[in-house]
Amino acid sequence: MATPGFGGKILLVNLSTKEIRALDSEKYEMYGGGHGTATALFWEFCVAPGDWDLQDAFNPKNMVALMTGAMAGTATPAASRTSVSGLSPQCYPVQWFCHSNFGGAFATMMKFAGWDGVAVIGKAESPVYINIVDDKVTLEDAKALWGLDSWKTQEEIWKRTGVRFGEEWWHLDGGYSVQRPQIVTTGPAGTNMTRVASLIHGGGSGAGQGGFGGVFGSKNLKAVAVIGTGSIKIADPKGLKNAREWWDKTWPRAGGGFGGFGPASVSSCCAGCGIPRMCHNRDRTYSMDSDDCAESTWYSLVDHQTPTEINQKGTDICQQLSLNAMETCFMGPMSFPTDHNKDFPIQPKIPAYTALGWYMKKMYDMGIIGPGTKYDTSPLPMDAFKSEQFMEIYGIALANRIGIGDLLAEGTARFAEKLGRTDDFNTLCRLTMWGYQDHWSMPGVEWAYGNLLDSRDINNHDMSVGRKRGITCEQFVNILAERTLGKDPFWFDYTWEGDRAYKTGIYSESTAKWVAWHQHYWNYYKESVGFCDWGYSQLYNQAHAQGYGHTPEIEPKYLNAVTGRNHTFQDGLEIGRRAWNLKRAIFVLQGRHRKMENFTGYYYRPGASYCGYASELPIYDGTKWDWQNCRELYFTREGVDTFKTLFYKEEGWNPDSGYPTRKTLEDLNMKYAADHLQAKDKLG
Amino acid sequence: MAGDKKPETEKAEKRFSRRAFVVGSGTALAGGALTAVSGTTAMAAQGTKKNAIDYPLSTKYLVYDSKHCAGCLSCMMACSMVHEGATSLSLARIQVHRAVLNQYPQDIVQNICRQCPEPLCVDNCPTGACHVSAENGNVRLIDQEKCIGCQTCMRSCPYSPHRPIWNPVTKKATKCDLCVDTPYYNKKGGPDGTQACVEICPANALAVVDKLPDQADNRGYDRNLQPPPKKAPPFGAFPKGKPKAKTEAPKAPAN
Incomplete structure (x- = not known):
């Protein structure tokens, strides 16, 4: 009997052997679910056997674990995220054990299918996706999906069911549903094993940091789809209602944060949420179903007011290709002039949050890459930098490792290393110690x-x-x-x-x-x-x-x-x-x-x-x-x-x-x- | 809730004739895709109508605001939790479907029981399990003790997906009762009480009204429920005012 709130079992899929197992969740509850349980699973199946050096995230022995917590699917506010764990191809210089997470309704649906998560090891012989229908788990052929972007992949998987979701009841083995399967997938950036690929669920719920889209690609894994018709036992339903009402009353929703995006936008949120931020969007103010974070300003240039429609399109491209927005965007120096400018002679202002797109352009402007250098910038139309055309080609080249995109696909830290410019971490790039962009880390x-x-x-x-x-x-x-x-x-x-x-x-x-x-x-x-x-x-x-x-x-x-x-x-x-x-x-x-x-x-x-x-x-x-x-x-x-x-x-x-x-x-x-x-x- | 029969007498203005309903259904059939009335189902249901009874109107109706729904499914989870003691999308008597890659407003569909004036689920139920509950504001209910699991109510519902839902564990049908029978609810439910779905909705996209919505199409039920807009705070802004240090903090309830 599973502890209330938990599904009771964890799905373990070995893509090399095609073995599909159910593990008892209770054994792992002492680690808390989610990332904690994933850490224990990683130890058990990747560390304890002692048969590899834990250095290469693209090694089939690596695990990518998508785990839920006890609160997913219980209508507890802001508590339905899916944790993603495994060795990270993005981390630099060591591909550390790392984690990310994403919102939406994937975790909720996993729970209703009776699973607390899925851990994937091995590598499939050819592209597959994992299809979970309540207790039934199959590996489905994904050859036809492999080159598709994250949105088309989801649409194709939905089409395969032949169901008119939302309009009719779908009779499954365990019961009925009007819902469509919840899917997490990766686009070309993942299938081409870039180190900057995200996992995308829905329109824009993404797990960016860590580059786990590339881990999916390394395993010939295109997606995980899940539909569940079961239920999650709540130990004390009245107590949960009381707690939510107490929270609502004691900390009114107007108590800070965003309070929605205003009249120009219609907001939505993750399953069971209710906090004021209402992070996602139903209209296209910040692109389809996207949050308003890094992806919404993916092609916002530092010294150029990007037109809104191009910004929106950029957000879509970034999500569809499954590019980690924060890593690959064009954010650069902010406008905070200080007395310390002299410490950064290359730039007029203090660099901050310098992402790959901005750094690439900087290298071009400095003559480190481009015509007459060792590094051709083809196919990027550098003469048309501030254009929609450039934005599209940049994304496509990066996600598909075309031309200079092959180098950029390694991420900012490894790109700088290739150029012999790791000193830039201290000046131009402001990369924190493991290769990630500085964010808001100081002075906090x-x-x-x-x-x-x-x-x-x-x-x-x-x-x-x-x-x-x-x-x-x-x-x-x-x-x-x-x-x-x-x-x-x-x-x-x-x-x-x-x-x-x-x-x-x-x-x-x-x-x-x-x-x-x-x-x-x-x-x-x-x-x-x-x-x-x-x-x-x-x-x-x-x-x-x-x-x-x-x-x-x-x-x-x-x-x-x-x-x-x-x-x-x-x-x-x-x-x-x-x-x-x-x-x-x-x-x-x-x-x-x-x-x-x-x-x-x-x-x-x-x-x-x-x-x-x-x-x-x-x-x-x-x-x-x-x-x-x-x-x-x-x-x-x-x-x-x-x-x-x-x-x-x-x-x-x-x-x-x-x-x-x-x-x-x-x-x-x-x-x-x-x-x-x-x-x-x-x-x- | 057990043992109610179809009431014989009600005030005339609280009634809705079968003729008027059939006309309304026809309009709904001609409505947009989201209305999603299954023609086959509706005609079969009308064809099997067996009682020439004028049913008293429900005193309350659940209405919704599809253009402002957040698609969070909280209403579904709350519904199943207060009725069943467990959250479930399949056991929720309100069905919200989010198609995140569709264009707004086709990205969210809310399917609620309309508490039909001419309830075919009630009319066709062979055992009287599906009935109009006079003691509960004429809400259309399914008595679980009388339900034999024949699914006639589900097939009779003129809307698709059908609003009565199937519980595969009990092998019986249930439907929206406006929270009349909610053993796991911390409040009094029902037409004179509160409804868990309305209460939990973070987007003000559900409400209960007492006037029969226009039956012509979905617009009677799907309406703007939003309060007058407030000016959105700027990014990262905090509200004005300061904490009152001497004020007692509300105490947390014991679970």
């Missing part, structure tokens, strides 16, 4: 530290601690201290200069605890349970009478109502800590060591904090708290070294190596991981 150091300790841009929008209106800085940090349950306001002291930076600021034990909390939180509540980054965590909410966000009360309230457990918020953090430590063990086996965990050079220079969406942060001067503009914040190497020692100790890792210790792993019921690390001489 918890985001930056998270990037350093994990394997990607952790992309956590929830932790913005910038100045809030109508509240003193001291009140604010005390609220955060209370809501994290850490009870230490110095977790939020962003003092970055002088001794105080070590006592209570960004190199202190307090910050180490805050970063650890952050990692444990998202490893469980976001990446494993499936709570959406736009809704959780929420430590502060100005619309609330006391300024409280819904964290830490709402998460266990929802979870306990669905599962029937009696978990506390801290219980969840502990599950997150377990998954985080198991992931750490995988990193260590891949080669991660304290010596590797260093920020890219620009983090140690003036200008590291380029604009900050929240640049005014809490600072404690020894006597009082105040908001200060931290736009000048940057790290020192000595300070980061101090932080690492404190953080490793906080996590129970060996401070010399960063390896987890036996005690830490055994305390988390993972003796097997300690034994494995010891056998590899990598136990801390």
